[in-house]
Amino acid sequence: MFNRSAHALLAACLLTAIAVVNAPHAEAQEPGEVSVTFSGITAPKGALFVGLYDSEAAFAGGQPAQGYQLAVTGPSVATAIKGLKPGRYAIKVYHDIDGDGRMNTNAFGIPTEPYAASNNAPSTMGPPAWADAVFEVGADGATQTIGID
Numbered sequence: 001m002f003n004r005s006a007h008a009l010l011a012a013c014l015l016t017a018i019a020v021v022n023a024p025h026a027e028a029q030e031p032g033e034v035s036v037t038f039s040g041i042t043a044p045k046g047a048l049f050v051g052l053y054d055s056e057a058a059f060a061g062g063q064p065a066q067g068y069q070l071a072v073t074g075p076s077v078a079t080a081i082k083g084l085k086p087g088r089y090a091i092k093v094y095h096d097i098d099g100d101g102r103m104n105t106n107a108f109g110i111p112t113e114p115y116a117a118s119n120n121a122p123s124t125m126g127p128p129a130w131a132d133a134v135f136e137v138g139a140d141g142a143t144q145t146i147g148i149d
Contacts (some may be wrong), residue, residue, distance in 0.1 A: 032084040035143040038093060038116075039076045040147040046072050048148065052081055053090045054128040064092075090133035091118040095148050114149045126130040 008084065023133035025107030036098065038048055070077050094103045094115035104112045117123070135142055 023052070032082065032086065032137060034081040034084060034089070034137055034144060035078070035141070036081065036091065036144045036146065036147045037076055037078045038070075038146050040149045041072055041075050041095065041114075042078065042149040043095070043097045044072055044074050046095060046099050048072055048077055048095055049103075050079075050091060050093045053092065053130075054087060058136075059130045060091050060127075061134065069121050084137050086138050087136075088134050089118075089136065089137055089142075090121075090130055091144060091146065092118075092128070092133075093117070093146060093148060116146050116148045118144050118146060120147055 003088060034052075036050075048068075048070040052066040052068075052070040053059040054065040054132075055061075055062075062120050066081065067079075068079065070079055090116070094111065095113055096103070097113050098104065103115065106112055115123070117128035117133040118135055122130035135144065
């Protein structure tokens with residue numbers, strides 16, 4: 001009924017199926033989830049104030065689509081932002097070290113508390129640009145590691 005090559009093909013398919021079923025499964029992100037790790041924190045106190053932006057206009061000075069306050073107790077803080085529609089997003093964060101609920105600045109308006117943006121976008125002579133901070137959230141979600149201090 002089956003020739004030798006058909007048996008070999010069937011055996012190969014069976015072995016592949018067994019290997020796939022028994023392979024360790026990676027922890028997958030949910031659709032629309034962004035896993036964010038804020039690293040390099042040198043003052044393990046206070047809180048991170050995080051804004052997630054879904055447009056360039058909002059990122060430039062408008063309201064975030066979502067905001068979060070995360071307690072700082074060590075050199076890094078991790079969180080997952082869930083339920084996002086596929087699209088382009090950017091994150092701004094500042095470390096409120098003294099716990100007063102606002103980003104402190106000097107007399108010239110320059111922040112005196114650490115801050116950062118997604119993609120570790122540079123902030124030279126002003127806040128980071130949308131084009132440098134924007135990232136894509138697709139069906140597989142996204143991951144960001146942001147150095148804060």
